Amino acid sequence: MAQVINKRIILKNYVNGFPKESDMLLNASATIRLNLPEASNAVLVKNLYLSCDPYMQFRMRESKAGSFTPGSPIQGFGVAKVLDSRHSNFKKGDFVWGLTGWEEYSVINTVGFLFKIEHTDVPLSYYTGILGMQGITAYAGFNVICAPKKGEYVFVSAAAGAVGQLVGQFAKLSGCYVVGSAGSKEKVDMLKNKCGFDEAFNYKEEQDLDAALKRYFPNGIDIFFDNVGGKMLEAVLLNMRFSGRITACGMISQYNLEQEEGVRNLYQIIVKGVQIQGLIANNYLHMFPKYMEMIIPLIKQGKICYMEDIAEGLESAPAALVGLFSGRNVGKQVVAVARE
Amino acid sequence: MAQVINKRIILKNYVNGFPKESDMLLNASATIRLNLPEASNAVLVKNLYLSCDPYMQFRMRESKAGSFTPGSPIQGFGVAKVLDSRHSNFKKGDFVWGLTGWEEYSVINTVGFLFKIEHTDVPLSYYTGILGMQGITAYAGFNVICAPKKGEYVFVSAAAGAVGQLVGQFAKLSGCYVVGSAGSKEKVDMLKNKCGFDEAFNYKEEQDLDAALKRYFPNGIDIFFDNVGGKMLEAVLLNMRFSGRITACGMISQYNLEQEEGVRNLYQIIVKGVQIQGLIANNYLHMFPKYMEMIIPLIKQGKICYMEDIAEGLESAPAALVGLFSGRNVGKQVVAVARE
Structure with a gap:
């Protein structure tokens, strides 16, 4: 040939x-x-x-x-x-x-x-x-690590991204209340109107992230799926509930800085008994069969917006x-x- | 009367x-x-x-x-x-x-x-x-949360304190290699000569905590039991191994500051798949009977230095x-x- x-x-x-x-x-x-x-x-x-x-x-x-x-x-x-x-x-x-x-x-x-x-x-x-790395990342990081319970309050940063939009929908499937942050009106609309998030907000329009979170989570946050790190993580820590869980999946706010920003409010981890787990998706590849069993029917039935x-x-x-x-x-x- | x-x-x-x-x-x-x-x-x-x-x-x-x-x-x-x-x-x-x-x-x-x-x-x-809150804190924070395995590398900050000295000894009983930091020569000597730590150092004499940790842990740290927070936590994060576990028990370095210091190097949590768990000892009171079964014989046999x-x-x-x-x-x- x-x-x-x-x-x-x-x-x-x-x-x-x-x-x-x-x-x-x-x-x-x-x-x-x-x-x-x-x-x-x-x-x-x-x-x-x-x-x-x-x-x-x-x-x-x-x-x-x-x-x-x-x-x-x-x-x-x-x-x-x-x-x-x-x-x-x-x-x-x-x-x-x-x-x-x-x-x-x-x-x-x-x-x-x-x-x-x-x-x-x-x-x-x-x-x-959704059927590759981001799918297993969202599934392992949310369903496995955070072990969500019905009625829990879930916050997702960079929620319009490949992983974030899935996490929000997995949260709804688990009976949770879910709010996402994103960086444009178009993304916020997508989260609320297409992905079924209960609420979403444009973090660029918020002067005070702590105040924004208190507005969307007057009772606090049980689960935070973090793709962003930095100031958003700092604000979330002030709003975590007892025995809250954070999956650290990405820190895109930090990737272009000469030196990583320091994050305050870590003492809240102790006060509230919070868990933070760094997510290495490769550690969860063995869960693909179980994940596919869950996700393929949802896609075919149109129950997931991707x-x-x-x-x-x-x-x-x-x-x-x-x-x-x-x-x-x-x-x-x-x-x-x-x-x- | x-x-x-x-x-x-x-x-x-x-x-x-x-x-x-x-x-x-x-x-x-x-x-x-x-x-x-x-x-x-x-x-x-x-x-x-x-x-x-x-x-x-x-x-x-x-x-x-x-x-x-x-x-x-x-x-x-x-x-x-x-x-x-x-x-x-x-x-x-x-x-x-x-x-x-x-x-x-x-x-x-x-x-x-x-x-x-x-x-x-x-x-x-x-x-x-040892038979009260600090005992259950050390036991829950180390043996339960960190689930130590034989041969793992363990670092304890504020190691001469009530909790730290116990964690180090529980680490030795689990077959781990354990190093502690403390703030005086007398405390360092106590850790090495009385509490059976493999090594100990005076953090006040170290210009560069990262370099000190690399000297004591050339292969990195599997488990960090943190009573101190701040700069020590920042340096430890650079030296964690894959799937490392951190129990956040105290942050005494931060308690007297107007505003908490920002902690850098949190991105290492993602890179290494690290877990940080805030410890609320009250959540583990139900484990007292099991803990007493372990600790009372050790005290009576002189196998614990307290x-x-x-x-x-x-x-x-x-x-x-x-x-x-x-x-x-x-x-x-x-x-x-x-x-x-």
């Missing part, structure tokens, strides 16, 4: 702080053969959907381990179709999700983080989010990734490289 | 910040009858040992609930002998521990926090600490309490009002 052009998004150099579009470039000079040599254990895929995630900025920085390689394609989670396979777990025509490259075609040599998609009667792009923000074409990927850090996206940011 | 003088330690006025001796006064003008009227549900006790605890400063401040009453005796945990009882749970001659007054004799009308002492063949003063700093006489109580906040005491600070 002849070689074809393989367009790629290349990291030009290590990045300091939030990435800019100019830190990446579209390269259209590489070619690839669309079959694998006999002596291989790899899988050749055509990439369909790529996931844009906040953590990726850390892999763009120069650090000891896990950094991307300048001059090579960005790596991330994605959905792909198997074109050729020398690995017994996968065969031509399979749809898969897992770690792949920001390019049209990828040869995946290490399949430890590649999973065959069993349910193909739902949108395949969902495997970059908002995606799909950018078309590999060339749109740098802007899509960069947009995460200014909150441009509404819902899960995905890049559609190809539809099939 | 005639009335007798009942010397009392009175709170003069609400206190801001750490208490001073002049915030309290010894009053020797009150009298008390050493028997109870028939129509009573109270218990009359002779106080033997009083407990000096850091939390008491908060009850000396003016706040919504739980404050002491200016003009009335200080309240706190203590050990006492029952002189008369109109409550069916107690009889004359019983030894009890629980909430009592800083005075020679107390009439205890609410016995919800008064417990009969079953084991009297150990020093009765121990019921102000250091007390006993001030003689009720009149020494204000100085003993105030000394807590400058770290004057070595071991659990107790006031002996009477020996029997």
Whole structure:
């Protein structure tokens, strides 16, 4: 089979702080053969959907381990179709999700983080989010770690993000009262009108976060699912109830600072007997079967609203990734490289 | 029976910040009858040992609930002998521990926090600490919340205090490696030579707490039992291992500040999947029988070192309490009002 052009998004150099579009470039000079040599254990895929995630900025920085390689394609989670396979777990025509490259075609040599998609009667792009890492993150971080009880008061920060919108809906399914914060009117409307949050507010319009929280939670907060950290966490600590639980999932307010802000009010942890648990989603991958059993029927019955923000074409990927850090996206940011 | 003088330690006025001796006064003008009227549900006790605890400063401040009453005796945990009882749970001659007054004799009308002492063949003063609230605090905060495994690395701050010295020894009994920090050479020596800590250091002699922790824990910290908060917590967070556990028991570094210091490095909670649990000892009182089953034999066999700093006489109580906040005491600070 002849070689074809393989367009790629290349990291030009290590990045300091939030990435800019100019830190990446579209390269259209590489070619690839669309079959694998006999002596291989790899899988050749055509990439369909790529996931844009906040953590990726850390892999763009120069650090000891896990950094991307300048001059090579960005790596991330994605959905792909198997074109050729020398690995017994996968065969031509399979749809898969897992770690792949920001390019049209990828040869995946290490399949430890590649999973065959069993349910193909739902949108395949969902495997970059609700049916992938963000799904298990929301499920483990809320349902498992926070062990919600009916009637509890739940607050979600960055609630319009890929994880936050799920946490809010899982909270409603658990019989909780849930309020989300987000950074625009459009996102607030989405949370209230589409995702079923009881209330939502735009944190940028609040002078005093503590006062805002007291307005929405006159009885205090039992569960806080935190994607933001910093001043929001500081204000939430003042409003936690006894035996409250906080899942620390992200701290996007801190990622672009030279030095992390100090957080006050930690003494409230002792006064109220609060638990804070840092969430490493990889520790919960064994729960995927249980999670899929819960989530697939909810999706098919239309009982979950899952908002995606799909950018078309590999060339749109740098802007899509960069947009995460200014909150441009509404819902899960995905890049559609190809539809099939 | 005639009335007798009942010397009392009175709170003069609400206190801001750490208490001073002049915030309290010894009053020797009150009298008390050493028997109870028939129509009573109270218990009359002779106080033997009083407990000096850091939390008491908060009850000396003016706040919504739980404050002491200016003009009335200080309240706190203590050990006492029952002189008369109109409550069916107690009889004359019983030894009890629980909430009592800083005075020679107390009439205890609410016995919800008064417990009969079953084991009297150990020093009765121990019921102000190792056999009382500090014991259950150390047990619940370390053995229950942190669920230690053999070989784990444990760090205890304010390790020479009533709780810290127990946590270190419970860590050794669990097969852990344990290091403590304290604020004087005498305390460091006590931890190493009497309490069996593997290492101990004087935090006041360390310019760089992060560097000190890296020296004592080149492989990182699995469990941190925190009595101090602030900069020490900030440094520990940089040195936590994956799935590390922190019990937040006290934040004595913060109690005298106008405003709590901000704590940095909270992002490490997410990176390492760390758990922080605020400890409310009252939530674990149901574990006393199990704890006593463990601790009484250890005390009788001499397998636990428990250091007390006993001030003689009720009149020494204000100085003993105030000394807590400058770290004057070595071991659990107790006031002996009477020996029997």
